[in-house]
Amino acid sequence: MSVTIKDIAKVCNVSHSTVSRVLNNKCARQTPRTEQIISTAKALGYKPNTLAQQLVKRSSNMVGLMIPDIANPHYSEITKCVEDAAACAGYRVFLCNTDWDVRKEQMYRDSLLESQVAGIIVMPVCDESHVMFRGLPVPVVLLGSRTLEPELSYVVMDNERAAHMAAEYFIGLGRRRLCYIARPVENYTSSDREKGFLAATREAGIAAKDVAITRSKGHALKGGYRATKQLIEQNKTPDAILAFNDFIALGAIQAVEEAGLTVGEDVAVMGFDDILFSSLPKINLTTITPSNEELGKAAILPILQQTRDDLPAKGQVKILQPHMVLRATCGENIARKRLSIQA
């Protein structure tokens, strides 16, 4: 059995309310009594029971974080930043791996609510699952996905702008046959990117026949590989590919190289997310991403606000700026790449 404030009260010959007050710094002055209480608390190894505290205060220091696949580096990198931001703000995070399963998402939602979390941060399985978070008693923040639900807050990169930047960059490089490989299953993020990509090609006067929009066929790397291979086999080989994410880009690279073409010369390839792999010397993928640190901090903010100000923080929107990480797959750094291999 662990030490409670009653134990301390008994030792110090005071009431347990006094102990509570002293330990919570609700006393105006420092009396010898105060010191005695604090020192015996330390001596007995007293640890407050946060369950009891939160029960009486009706506010908790726990948030739920729902992630489709924590083993996927994109998500684990974001998770790290969210956990860090949460810890800095005094929150503990419940990790919930939804496994791309809407039922698990729903199950975790209920479980988190029963655990009295102060808020829920969720990278949703799909756009359709947003409705599940309507009208909850705690703030919900969607991460990496915008939404039409007016009550939900969200934090997202400016995807349209990001893809626009990518296409402009390709065109500035002299590329003229552009392709965007969309996500296997449509969502706002993927269609926003498509929209920005198409807008940039139109603005640059690229003929519609020279712009391909295809879709990753199946899971991640393999999907990008198949989509690109199909394009090549149909004699529609592009000279620049923007992929929905770095995995798909990697698959595209594989298909390009198998066709005897050189990535960065014959075909420029760019991805999204800047996952750890992408910086590996053998991969060296050019990619676009927001700052994950910013993402994490922005995710916690609405929850922090609601707890602090005690007024519902709903429908807060935070748009993060995209950053392009230039590496070798679009050709600019190809000289450097060769040097490092020879050295």
Next chain:
Amino acid sequence: MSVTIKDIAKVCNVSHSTVSRVLNNKCARQTPRTEQIISTAKALGYKPNTLAQQLVKRSSNMVGLMIPDIANPHYSEITKCVEDAAACAGYRVFLCNTDWDVRKEQMYRDSLLESQVAGIIVMPVCDESHVMFRGLPVPVVLLGSRTLEPELSYVVMDNERAAHMAAEYFIGLGRRRLCYIARPVENYTSSDREKGFLAATREAGIAAKDVAITRSKGHALKGGYRATKQLIEQNKTPDAILAFNDFIALGAIQAVEEAGLTVGEDVAVMGFDDILFSSLPKINLTTITPSNEELGKAAILPILQQTRDDLPAKGQVKILQPHMVLRATCGENIARKRLSIQA
């Protein structure tokens, strides 16, 4: 304000104890009353407050998971399996990213204890931090690290055997100048692997001068690169390298290739952990790992037992078998040929 059992009691004209009993299935028979209570609970959208439940029951469904770096694929892959095993056993997990910082580890330990977790699963920052987990009121399970602390449980791969297997495999491939690249900072895991590696070379009668033990110089990939480069520059190029982990192995590969040698032919390279990118076509690294699913299940077990049987589960040890994942970096085609010739 959310719905409580008292609200249900008022509506149904019964006492709140009856409601509690019905909702917990502590009634022998189904009376019309029972059904009414259950249906109004559903109608009012009642969700039990687990904080209150756990306070009175003095047992919680939360476990703490402490990880040095959740963004590192090795750790995020294990985290996924632990979360999954925990969820299957009815536990929620608090994710704590210790950032390789012993002070953070200690801070999280205290915070988890205050949150009344049922147990703590920890991948420790270093061997020295094990003492921090002595004498806690809840079971502690060390993951991926054995320990001399008698009260702690641990789950670990048989590292000595794994490295022994690796060296035997190299030798079977005809390799004769073997090298093990140790972890930058020594720990049981790394020294156990070293021990097994050396034992296998001795048993095979490899001369001591042909066995190199070096140490990764600095962080991960770069460390493996530098250590290998140094070996090559000193004209001690090995024909087989076992690296402490896949990152270090990747660095070693880079150094080998930069020296104009071919991985899998001139030099065989093997790592540990089988992280996601080791399976990428461009990497294709041969590596050794336990089953992470087994790891996750074994990690939860002592906590589950203690909660169920209510007797302290201390010092439980689970040793997992290593699995070698054969890919391209050891030139395994040659190995297969030789094996079939012998067979």
Next chain:
DNA sequence: TTGAAAGCGTTACCAA
């Protein structure tokens, strides 16, 4: 400043 008492939402005991 202090202590007694109420209450947070729940479970569990005991007498009816």
Next chain:
DNA sequence: TTGGTAACGCTTTCAA
């Protein structure tokens, strides 16, 4: 079976 009551560990109000 049922309801009243106590208890879990804590915070907070209120009267002294």
